């Protein structure tokens with residue numbers, strides 16, 4: 001390593017440590033579930049995972065992955081169009097499309113790859129991409145990569161601002177409107193009914209990344225689009241298999257057959273990067289089946305959200321409002337959020353503090369994520385810890 005550059009990196013890291021904003025990785029030795037064993041803290045209740053339905057360690061999901069490994073081996077050692085497409089990829093993609101009510105779907109190794117593979121492929125010259133300012137980083141980067149398109153950003157969920165941006169563009173121009181379904185740091189939902197109506201009025205194509213909504217929102221867990229009764233009315237849906245749907249990794253784009261075929265032909269991660277590992281595809285398929293067959297997972301997850309929100313409020317915290325499984329408590333400075341997260345871990349509760357640059361400066365937060373895997377006893381213990389730490393740090397009385 002170039003010594004001068006290495007010294008510079010170390011100096012930069014020391015600055016983060018001095019500011020109290022250095023992120024320390026936690027090391028886990030057991031499967032992701034309601035509790036994990038951590039090298040740093042022993043047994044801990046997990047309030048920090050996207051394992052919303054507790055499927056990451058579900059026996060059927062795990063068994064499907066093992067079976068997939070035996071049946072298909074580790075992978076294809078190839079990209080999709082050379083010799084990387086397995087029958088399990090097609091089965092999973094058909095399942096995702098049927099689950100979301102689209103003509104087709106295509107998988108990627110992550111939703112990051114899906115968003116950055118989709119947006120620059122369709123955001124070509126003569127089109128515009130208009131993005132909510134609080135969209136996930138993968139959407140932001142996807143928009144940055146769409147260098148041929150006109151790129152605009154509207155204020156968070158501000159439909160008047162979105163409409164002004166749409167109206168400023170030529171009427172016949174294709175305008176991609178892209179939004180998270182559930183905003184990952186706030187837990188609020190995109191205003192999808194208004195978004196869809198504006199798209200119809202201004203020749204818009206709607207893209208919704210429902211990574212935090214799939215498996216969580218809607219009567220049957222089909223996501224934020226189902227929640228609003230808009231099934232079939234959003235043009236393009238992206239999402240992850242790395243949260244509610246098994247939690248391993250993987251992402252997808254779902255939409256019309258022509259869109260999916262276009263991505264097979266042109267999307268750069270499809271052309272130049274290996275396919276989703278077979279084991280992961282098998283586990284994700286089993287996770288969707290498990291969700292369809294066990295609506296009680298969704299019901300208990302929602303009961304847990306309501307119970308924990310009410311408990312936090314009773315203690316004196318003011319979590320941001322929202323119907324999703326994400327419950328953020330704004331604490332201000334990044335160093336404070338990290339300090340609070342460390343103090344909670346000492347009490348056996350694993351919940352991460354988020355600060356700049358993940359969220360805007362001054363709005364650092366503790367983000368609770370609720371899972372159906374958690375028992376009432378876990379939640380009560382976690383609330384006791386929140387009460388103790390909140391009082392010690394002067395956040396509540």
Ligand SMILES: Cc1ncc(COP(=O)(O)O)c(C=O)c1O
Pocket residue numbers: 109110111112113136138180184209210211212239240241242249250251
């Ligand atoms: C809204 C959203 N989109 C995309 C991603 C990226 O998903 P993946 O981990 O599959 O790349 C995330 C993950 O945090 C997310 O919250």
